Every structure is written in C-alpha cells, then in structure tokens.
Amino acid sequence: MGKRQSLGGDAAAGGNPRKRQRIVHHEAPTSEKIHASRQLQQLLTFDQDTGKARHGLQSFKLFLEELLSEDKTTTDHETRCRILREYLESTRPGSEEEEKNAAYLPDIMQTWSHAGQLNNDQVMSAVPAVLALLLRLLSQSLDLVLFGLGVCRALLQKKQLDLMARNLCTDKGKSFIISPTLRLLREAICFDGGAVAKPFFRARTFTLKALARNLGIAHVGVGEIAVDEDKKRPSTRTNAVRFFLSALKFLHPEAKKELLSQKDVIAGLMRGIKQDPPYLVIEILEGLRDLVIQDDKVPREAKASLLNSSTLARVASLYSYPSLSDEDSDHLPSIPDLAHSFLMTACTSPSCGVLKFDSGFYPRDVDPDAAVPGAELDDLGLESIVWMNRFKNDVPVRNYVLSTFLQDLRPWSNVKQSELVIAIFKVAPELVAHFFITNKSFSFEPKLSATWIGYAAFLFQTATLPLPDCFCRAPNYPLLPPPTSIVVDNILPLPLNQKALARCLAHKGSMISFFATRILVVALQKLDLAVKMYHDPSHANKTLWGEAARRLADEFCQRSPNIQEMINSYRSIPGQDLLHREAASRLLRLYYEVIPQVALMAKFDVSPFLETALKRLSEKSEQEEGDARDHALSLMELENLLAIAGYSPGMRWFSVAENLALSPFTSLLKVFVEAPHGVVLSKVREVLDFVAKEQQLAPTRPGNPGMVPLLECLQYVRSTDASYMPHIWPFLDNCLTRLATAPIKYLESMQNMAQQATSSKKRGPQEKAIVSPMAVVMAEQTPFAIKGADGVVLGALSAFLPVFLDFSETAGESRKVLDTIRESINGHFDDKKARHKRVKRPYQFNSLPSNEKTTDGETEERTSNSRGKTKSEVPMINDDQLQETLHVEDGLAADNSALMKWPSKTADELVDDGYAMSLVSLLVSEHASIRREALVNILKMAAKLKASDYEEKEQIWLLLSEISESASKAGHDIGQGPLPSQVVAFACHAIKVLRDPLNPLYPKVNTFLTRGPVWDLNKVPLVNEVLSEEPSVDDSYYAQISWLLAYMIDALRTPADLALFHKKRLHGGPLLERLLALASNPYMRNPLKMQILRLLYRATTIEGGSTTLITRFGIVSWLEAQGASYAQDSEEAGIHMALLRRIWSTCDQQRVSAWSRQGIEGVINGDGLS
Amino acid sequence: MPSKISEKKPEKEVAAEFTSYYLQRATQEFAEDLDKVRSADDFKSGPDGIAMLVHALQQGTALFSSEDQRRIIVAAQTTSPAAEEK
Known part of the structure; x- marks a missing residue:
C-alpha cells in the first residue's frame, strides 16, 4: 500500500503540474527508530500532548513500513517481528470479558x-494509516492473525466506528484523512479471507458513510483524464473504489x-469512470465482471440494479477512451475492448438481469392469440384486430433499459x-422497430462521408438479422x-424510405x-422469407395471414424505390x-422472384442488358486471360x-441488335462453349x-437428346x-434464327x-424417323x-457439319434421315478435300465435356433422369394443394370499415392505399x-380529391363520378x-391504372372515361380494347393481358356474372371463350396461363359454374389439351388434371352424364380418376 | 479432377479467400469514392476509421451463399492447371 510521507521533495518539485498544491499548516512529525517493545509501548502510550502522540505514531508507522518492505529472511526482520509481537501481547485485553469493555491497542484508540x-x-489521519499498515502486516503471518482479528473487533466497537464514520464524512478537501480510513476499512474487510466482512457490512451506517461522495473525489477536474495519476499516491476515489470492490469480493450474495x-x-462508482486512470478502469470492469x-x-x-441504463451508458462512454501509452499498452488490455466485452455479456445474457424475454415482432401488451369473433x-x-395499425409511431417494449441504452450508442x-x-437486436428483436x-x-x-458509410453498414446488418421463430x-x-408496420420496420428499417433510397440509387x-x-437485396431476401412464413401451412386462419402477407x-x-430507379441505376454502372x-x-x-406484380409493371426490356453482358463475356473468353474469378462473377450477373x-414475357432471343454480331441465344451458346475451365x-x-424447347429448336419428346449433340x-x-469457331458462329446463328422464326417449315421438311428416306430404304413404318430440325436447317443453309x-470458312464448316451429324446419329437420331442430309451437304462441297470424313467416336451421354465443367453434377443427373424414365406419371395434386394454387380471394369482398376510415385520409392515401377501391367495391x-x-361517400370522396393537389385527381374524379x-x-x-x-371490378382495377401514368393501359382507360358520363351496365368495360386492339404502348401486350385477367377474376363472383361471361357476345364470341383461347398462344408464359386456370377455378366456386363450363365451353377437352402441352410429369400437368377433377366433383353429375352420354365420366375415369 | 480437389477445401478457407477477393474487387471498383470518404471531415484517422470502411465493404459477402463463394474461388484454382496444360 502506498504511503503518504512524501509531502516534501518530489511532489513539490513538480511530480504532477496539474495537481493543486496542498498548503501544509503543520510541520512534519518527528520520529525515532524503534529497538525494543518497551520503547514502542512507551511511544504509543496515551498522551494529551498531540505532538508526542504524532511522534509515537510516526515512529510506529515507519517501523511497520520497514517491516512490510524489508527482506523477510534477515535477522533485523526477525528482531522487529519479535518487538511487534511483544508489543501486541502487552496490549491484548486479558480475557474475552475484558475485551468487550476494553479493546486491542487501547492507547492508540484513546489517542484517536x-x-x-x-x-x-x-x-485523525495518522491513526487509521498506522492501523491499515498493521492489519496488512498481520494478515501476512498466520500466527499473528489472532491479533489482527482482535484489532478488527476493536474497530467494530461503537467508539471506533464513530471515529471512522467521522473521518469518512469529513470535508471533501481532506483526502489525507479519508483515504487512510478507506484503506483501513479495506484491510479490515479483506482480513483473513473476509472473516469479519459481515459485521463490517452490518455496521454499514458507519463503514459505508459518504461512500458515494468519496467515490467522486478524484485528483482531476471534470473532463480530464487522470491517466498520469501517481500509482503510489492513489486518489480518494481510487481508495473508495478498491474498498467497494473488496466488499463485493468478500460479502455473501445477500449482502x-x-x-x-x-x-x-453505484452512480458514484460509474460516474467518473471515463476520467479514471487505465489501471482503475480495468480494476472496475474486471471486478464487476467477475464479482457480479x-x-x-x-x-x-x-x-439488474447495477446494470441500469446509466451504468451501461457510462461503460459505453469508454468506447472513446484514449489509447494507452506504449508502455501501458504492453501489459494492459485495451479499454474499449474490455468495455465492449463487458457490455456484450451484460446486454445479451439473460442471466445478467438486463435482457428480458420479448415476443419478437409482437409488442408488449399485445395478445397474439386473442380471440377475435369469426364474423368480424x-x-x-x-382491420378487426384492434392493434394491427397501432404501432407506427410508438412501440411499447419489455426491454426498457436496453431501449434507453441503445439511444446512447453510435453504431x-x-x-x-x-x-x-x-447483438442486442438479435436477442431482443422487439427493439429494432x-x-x-x-x-x-x-x-x-x-453523402460520401464516413458517417454515411457507417450508417449504411449498420442498416445492412439490421436488414440481415434473422426473423424471430x-x-x-x-x-x-x-x-x-404481427403488426405489419413492425415487420416492415425489421425488413427495411425506417430511415430507408423511398425517397432516400431513390436518391442513393x-x-x-x-x-x-x-x-x-x-441493402435492398438483403431486404428482399428477408421479405421473401417473411412472406413464406405468412403462408406456412400450419396457420389456423390462412385467409387472415394471406391478407397480412399481401399487406x-x-x-x-x-x-422501397420504384423498380424503374433500380433499372436506371443498373444501366449507369460501368462495365x-x-x-x-x-x-x-x-x-x-x-x-421478379419475390414481388413479380411490381416487377412486371415496369417496362423493363432485359434484352439489351443481356446482349451487352453476353458480348462482354464473349470478348473476355476470347482474350483467354484475366482473373477467372472475375469471369465467374460476370457469369453470375449473366x-x-x-x-x-x-x-x-417480351424477351427476344433471336433478334440481333445493331451493335452485335450474334443473337442473344447464339451468344449464350458461345459463352457456354467458350467459358474458361x-x-x-x-x-x-x-x-x-429451356429456350430451345420453347422455340422448338429440338424435338421435345422424351428420350430425344435435345441440344446435347450440338453442344x-x-x-x-x-x-x-479453336480457330474454326469464329467462322462457325455466324453460320450457326443464321441457322438457329431461321429455325426459330419458322419452326413449322423445318418440321415439315x-x-x-423422313418419308423419302423410309420409303427409299424400304423401312417399316414403325421406325421413328426423327432428327433434330437443326440438322435440316443446316442442310438448307449450307449452299x-x-x-x-x-x-478458311469452308474448312470450318467441313469440320463442324459432319461432326454434328455424327454426334446426332450417335445420340440416337434417325440414321437414314441423317444420311440423306449428309449426302445433300456433301453435294454442295465442290472441293473433295473439304468433304468430310466420318468421325468414329463412341458417344455417351454421361461423359459430356459440359458435365466436366460442372461441379454439382446437376446436368448429368437431369440427362440420365430424362432418359431413364420411360413412362412418367402425372403428379397427384389434392384439393387443398389445388386451392392453394388457384384460389384467389374475392377482390371485391366488402370492407365496411372503409366508410368510416376514408374521411381522415389524405388524397394520396385514398388512392394509393386502396381506400377509394374499398369504397367502390x-x-x-x-x-x-x-x-x-x-x-x-364516393361522391364526397370525388369532391375531396378534386379539391386536393393529387397529381391524377382529374381522372380519378372522373372515374368516381362516372361510376356513381x-x-x-x-x-x-x-x-x-x-x-x-x-x-365495380373494372372501376377498382382502373384506379390502379390511373394512379400511374406509365401504366400501359393508361391511354385506353382514359379514352374509355372520356367517351361518356354513364356506363352500360350490361357490358364488360374495356375487354374488346384489350383483346382485339393493338396495345397503346409497344411490348405491353402481356402486361395488358395480365391486368385484364386479374380484372376478369374479380368480375366473376355470382351466377349472374357467369351468365354474362357466356351470353355476352362480343366480336369474337362469348367472353369466356375468348379468354380460354388466349391460352393457346404458345408464347404465353405460365403465370398468365395459371391466371386463366384461376378464372376457371373461380367459376367452379359459383353455383352451376362447373356444369356451365362443361356443357357450354367444352372445358374437359380444353383442359386435356392444355395439360398435354406440358411434360407429363410436370406440376402444370398435375394442376390441369386436378382442376378437371374439381370441375367434375362440383358439377351436376347426373345432368352432365346424361348430356354427354357418360362420355365425360369415361374421360375422367379413363385418366384413372375416381 | 480439379473439382474434387476444390471440394476438399474447408468452408472457412473458402470464405476467407472469397472475402479477400471481394475486398480486393471492391477497393478496385470504388477506389475514387473510397479516397473521397477518407478525406471527408468525419473520417477518423487511425485504425478505427479504416476498420469501419473494411467492415462496411466486406459485409457484402453475405450476399453470396457459400456455394456461390466456392464457385468463384474454385474458378481461380481450376484455371491454373488448365492453363499449364495448354
């Protein structure tokens, strides 16, 4: 323990220039060397002369200090020990009885x-200093412990306790009195492994007196850091902290x-921590960590009472603690690191009392299992859940302390x-929102600043946090x-609003x-996961969760920003x-994958991007240099x-752009063939x-090798x-483009x-004479x-064509037809040298060079699967799965609450948040x-909108006025x-169109609205314009059809609607028939075809719907034909079959059987259905 | 087979190599912007400022699944023997 004797020389010479010099009014005490216990006794005998008392105490103090510091093996030491023991023996009370009244060291106590x-x-200062030293010395020797315990007991007597308390709460400038007393208390509480800690704590009204204040008496002023506090002369605060930590160490848990x-x-302990010298900060943090x-x-x-939000904030302030000097940093841990690990444990471990278990995205006081009446x-x-929209501006949380603490951090x-x-967000998800x-x-x-980058990194991490179970x-x-606003806040945290993100992009x-x-990428991935969770099959109320997912x-x-802004951003990125x-x-x-409804609304033509990417990749592979990892990365973009x-829907695979030599398909082929190993x-x-199958470049029958021979x-x-390749690509591109443009022509030839070949060779009709149409078009284009x-070109072609034909033959295509083609090609080559030689090469599907390039073996598996399966079966889809796939909620379902809600909304909200649509429906x-x-209310809303400054107010007003x-x-x-x-369905869907002037239907809807003030209620608005007329905007045909089908599904709700669908004669026939005909378009994508199936499914839910479908629309054969256009084992084929079964099960079977003379039953049963 | 060699590579090693590649590419692509950030008023000199930049840049590796990361790293390793063969 440090001593306080050096009041002269060093300090005065300027050990610490910042430290205020204390004015010493009294002279330094005198002392003498002690040679015998008798002498010591005399020196410490009570004397009213304080000068003598100080002389005795100072002599004893020096004697103790020497004992503590000297070499314990010397004879001098032994002598001194004997002197001390003799002195202690002489001052010991005679018996226990006596001890109760008198005390150990009576003279010293009396002097005090x-x-x-x-x-x-x-x-007052010298006595505790001497006693502290004495206790420290006694604790080092086992045979002196008894004396020490006696001294401690003496200290616990009321008289001594009073004196200690008086010392502790003396004027705060008198550190020379407070510090020795704190040291004495510390020695006492630690003595003999805390043997007397308990009674000292019991006397806390004396022993802890003014502790909070004393914890605040540091050497330095506010704002400074006492990094250079002299370790030998610790401040009052340091002594108080050490006393407090020792108390924590030796007290039992209750105490x-x-x-x-x-x-x-606690407040006093933590308040000054940022100004403490590093060794003290470390003592505090390690002490609290290990002891609490x-x-x-x-x-x-x-x-929890230690780790309140103020304590946490004080520890967090250590994140900016100045770095240690070189000397200190060698042997001391980094303070910010220590504070970090302290906070990580304190805030994320439930046993620390700060973290409370929350219910994820459900705020405090919300009962997620509350019973809501079914009718409501x-x-x-x-809307029937009262708290659903309540948490947009405030979220009550269970983790109050953490929520307050988080506000102090600067992530x-x-x-x-x-x-x-x-880490806190991860263990307490309720805190994110x-x-x-x-x-x-x-x-x-x-803004290109460090703060923005740091903030973006923080938001990215927040967006990647997992969703709670x-x-x-x-x-x-x-x-x-859960409340939608909270889920969204967790996916795209609030600062990421549309405006800010758009400006960033x-x-x-x-x-x-x-x-x-x-950030948007991870947010979308998270949204995808969340939506999947909303659609989990275990939900009790699937409709409600489905509605929540849509919301x-x-x-x-x-x-999130408009997709157009993302497209523009992508366009502007350098190659x-x-x-x-x-x-x-x-x-x-x-x-496109997660929210296709938004993606498809944008007019995004991917072709030019794809072409550029392909061109770049082709150029790279031609260079045959550069980092292969870069190539792999570019391939991911591709x-x-x-x-x-x-x-x-509008991808043009076979049109050649101006600045490109090859069509996208051939470019892709080139990328595939020329990619680095x-x-x-x-x-x-x-x-x-996929494209080859769609464009009929190769036969799609099971067992046919498809593109394999060409690749x-x-x-x-x-x-x-490899030098042949540049001459083969243009030829191949020409052939493939022609084939894609007129597949029927080449199929016919x-x-x-095949006919010629089989008849001339007298082959039996049973042999299938099939070759890839690619061979036919090549034969046609060769001359x-x-x-x-x-x-060079001749050489390249003569190297390529025969190999292709041979490979096709080995792959199992008709040898006779290929021979015919081969002869025809040979005929065109005048030069004998250029005439091919047959390549005899054993051909096996599973040893494709392309497969060697893959690491996952997917291709191999697929090829062998497609060949191994001789007869595939239609997958079985049950009613529930069918409902999940094809059932669409009634878009016009009445939401009566709209009547009450809309008046409080702004014009933007009325249109964009669907209040206008709810009202119309x-x-x-x-x-x-x-x-x-x-x-x-519609009329009122129209008036309100017209008076507003909403951009599309005129059109919306017109629409609302016309419908009313x-x-x-x-x-x-x-x-x-x-x-x-x-x-009504038209009005609702038209509102969606009118709010976005870029919508491809915008011109048509406006033309319709300006045609007249009253609509014919017996007609289906705008159907003819979409089905028969050209789209107003190029390439928007499929977008328009998509809109029309969604509108048609909403329009089909009652038997009366169904009647309109089959009675209403438009230019080309009944409406439903025209919609069914759309599915015959081979270029139409599956999502749109599924919409037609959804329309049919809707019809089956209407009374008499299925019967009408069978008897009026020949739906059975339509479904059979449509189903047959898919691979037999595909899911789509299964869906067609399941829909057929549903139609049969919901129709008037007696009537239909009679009508078809059991024909329909036969079809159904013939397919193995019950 | 090169692919077999690469499959033996432990996940951690692939992730470390990918992170290093990602950082290298990012610093190359955004060199100009990074310089601007480093000269911004609020940029902390010393290891803290740089640590934040590196942390911000490399967290983007989370966008790539471990399979994707392997694909990119494997591409580099399988090219070299192939080039030697040529």
Missing part, C-alpha cells in the same frame, strides 16, 4: 478518540445484493458499437399475424448506389464494375439476367435447354481447332425427308454459306343501406340490388 475531541486532523441496491454508490455479472450466486435483480374477421379481415461511427447494437422510431432524426440522405420466438405460430458516387443496392408486400413496395453489376442484377432478379429474361455453367445450360459437337470442334466463301355489398351510403352516375341513373336503383360485379 482524544484527537477526535480536539479535531486534530493530523492524528452483495444490498450493497448493489445503493443507487447513489459472472457470479451465478448473485441474484438477477441485484445484477370475415367482414373486416385484418454508425464505431464497428464495436455497431456489433453491440446488432423501437430503435428506429425513436431515432427518427438521423436520416439516410446520401414464428415471429414471436415460440415454437408455434400464434393465431394473429441515383447518386453519382457509385459506392453509395452500391451500398443501397446491397406486407404492399407496405414494402411503398417503402468493369463487376461487383456492382452483379448486385444490381441480383436485385432486379429478386424483384445468370441473374437470364433469370429475368425467363420471367419477362472450372466455371460452373449449369444455370446457363438450363436456360439454353457436344461445338466443344469437340473447339478442342480440335424434316417429315418429308448459301459456302457460296463465295474462302477456304362496397357497391356490390348485399346490404342496401351500405350501398347507398357508399354511393354518397352509372349506379344511380342508368336505370339501376342501387337500393334494389348490387351493381354488376364487372363494372
């Missing part, structure tokens, strides 16, 4: 007491709890703080879905746009920025684009096969002589050839290709009063019956 009466500060509950002491946080015996609530749920859906400026916040709602002021406005951190889903600093893109997607779209391009293309792809091309190409291969042949030729061609309500009220006009004046009494569904 006398000094107290005289207010002599020097003696610890009591000690920790002293709020002022990690001590399992300390009760949870005791830990049916009528109002999500954007420090990696460790960001790590801490994310709360954090951003209360931190609204911090915006995400783009079942949203509520429980093994099962609750009855009701358009920012000229490409790094900002890159960061925003990455979630809608709210996400309102917060060499591979990471950025990959991320941007991945984002677009995810849009795969993303290919996926988008697969989803977008080791690059995985399975996705590219899938797309090649194999190209790789073979390339490996033989193939059949002709044009070699006409005027130079020797009330016109089909079965209650006359609701319809009447809706009509009045039609409802009230066109010979229809709204009180008598609902408005026909098709009119």
